[in-house]
Amino acid sequence: MDKSENRTLIVKIICILLSFCLWLYISNVENPLRTYELKNIPVELINENSLIDSKFAIMNKQQFTVDLKLEGPSSEVIKIRKEDFKIAADMSAYALKGGENTIPVQIISYPQNINIKNNGFLGIKVNLEELVQKEVTIKSKVKVNYKEHIYEKEQTISPKTVKVTGGKSVIERISDAILTGDERDVDNNKQSDYSIKFVDSFGNEVNDVESDIKTAKLSIVVTNGKVVPINLKTNGTIPQGFVLDGYELSKSSVNILGNSQNLDKISSIDTESVDMSSLQSDSQMNVKLNLPEGILVQDGEGIINVKFKVKKEESVTKNIVCNVQIKNLSENLILENSNLTTNVSVTGIQTELDKVTAQNINVILDLSNIKEEGTFEYTPKATLVDGNNAAISSIGSVSVVVKKKA
Template sequence: MDKDSKKKSIIIRVVCIIASFCLWLYINNIENPVREYKINNVPVEIANEDILKDLKLTMLPDEELKINVTIEGPANEVYKVKKDDIKIRVNLEGYALKKGENKIPVEIVNYPAGVSIKNNEYLRVSVVLDDYVEKSVPVKNYSSVDMKRGFYKGTTEITPTTVKVSGAADYVNTVTEVRITDSFTDISSDISKLVLLKAYNANGTEVTKVSLSPSTASLNISITKGKMVKIKVNTKGTLPDNVKLKEITTSKEIEVLGEKSTLEKISQLETEAIDLSQITSTKNVSVNVHIPQGVTVSNNDRTVEVTVTVEKYITKNINLTLTESKAPDGLDLTYDKSVSIVLNGEESAVSAIKDGTIKASIDLSAVKEGQNSIDYTITGVPSGITVKTKNPDKISVTAVKKP
């Protein structure tokens, strides 16, 4: 095909299209033929829904009734109609309604002039119903309270403690509790607020398609400020004979919570008594603290660590050599210069004694010819240590005149 022939073919096609469009315009605007037109998802209003409760039935949550309709009329009218131009209603009164799907006739309330609804006497809408149930469930507090430093959450009161849950059985029967889920931050004073309630199932998932009555609760949380108090450690019994008490200490203070007037009366807390007869060495003891009525302690801290520091008393035998002084002239003296002593004192002090620290000396100025019993002196014994015994108690000295 040559170039001119192709050009003629294209021109003919364009002319045909234009002619077809003009014919279509003529038919629709001049002839205006009758047409049918289907409109989908036309909303259906509900009348007398309140009778469902008398029948112990209810519509499913979020159920939207819609229906498809076919309209008929002149083309220029039909194609202008929108679904919002048609008003359809279903009346629930007077029908034998049941759980499950119900096909109920609808009433065409209003539609645009110039068109008609085809087969309107046969139009039905599907209404799905469920058993209507009610039950009471407990209100639980899941609120989060973030306190300012030094402040603590006290008692919590919720009113009411139970609420009625109602609606479709498939949803109501899954509800196990109603929760308060509000959050509070930087709190330093009492909380008193009307809070929204939410229904939850056993898995902790919120159930939204039910009704709650009431839908709110009064939440009251008391906020208290703590007070740090010292601990008085009580004891009973006595230490063993060879043990001496040095000190009983606890560095811990406990923070008590309660009403301001109550806290003002508390200056210290006392512990249960520690039995000293069971203490044989320095040890740490965990002991319960008596908490007065009307107060609590932060973090439920009801025990303290107490350090009981003791020192054991020991004895130590030391051998010494007598140093003599003031021996009389003209007498030959004979006596045993070896003596021993037994020291008694704190273990640390006794163990720290070095050789040569303690000395024994004898004053011989009172010796006379013959047999003498002379006392001797122990010096250099550290403070806190006593000489329990001396052996011998006195020194036997024999004095003979020199030739």
């Protein structure tokens, strides 16, 4: 840096110092009057309870403020703060109406040596609407976490309702009164007080209302529990012509609650018995769980849904080798090939065919029309004994060799 630049810098510093000294002299020695605008000075609402008597509530309640134009010595003006002013609006001093009201404000106190220079009317605008009240049921939104094998038996809230008062439009927004918070590692019965919060249908908090109570007590009762499988119990049989193709439970296990001694005795839970004799198509039904005394289900219902898959049994055919009985052969003729057999086809549903054997079928061949020896082809007759749901569909032919007696 050359000498000319150094001299310029020194001159600038000297000018700044001289300016600062001049400002100090003017401010502290001359102390001239100064005008200043102080913005957003809080206004206190007094006698606000008088609105209740008039059946009004403040809409969109907020911190009301005014701006003041001030004049005073510089040394005083620079020290002014909003907290130095007390400004109030008396809500009981004027006739009020629904909608926008202009309320005059009073400057109760302000700093000495300061003049307020505002010209004309000084007030705040307050919007009022009809004051209404309604009763809201309190719900719990408290997140509760339980220790292992500890389950909730019940929750109760006391009191159950809260009365809330406010402007009509605000009260109409309220959907629920809720308790919020967290309870962690709960392992015994517990009671806690929670603040009541009002929310709309979207879960947004609703403010600017008054309630007759601020808190409610949430009581949590716990019990031991464990998960066990469910066994479906049945009686009767599927009607003839139908077959059970399987079933499906709405849940395969259930969380049961009770004291530890009772729980230790239980390894599964049976349903009440279901009568299978009425099932002729796919169907579903609600079935109660057969709970031992002192045992509860966590969801409180003790009912499961069962879907039965039932189909009509298809007809099948079964071939059976049967002995043939010979009748009415002439006395002067003899049958050379004895111990005749033939195939008999029986048709029906499988469950019925499983019962049919050769002993249930009588096969008879009538040879009364044979008068001389020879070889003959015949189809015998067959009848089914004790086969109500089965029928003979075909009978095989037999070949007989007949000769004259010697």
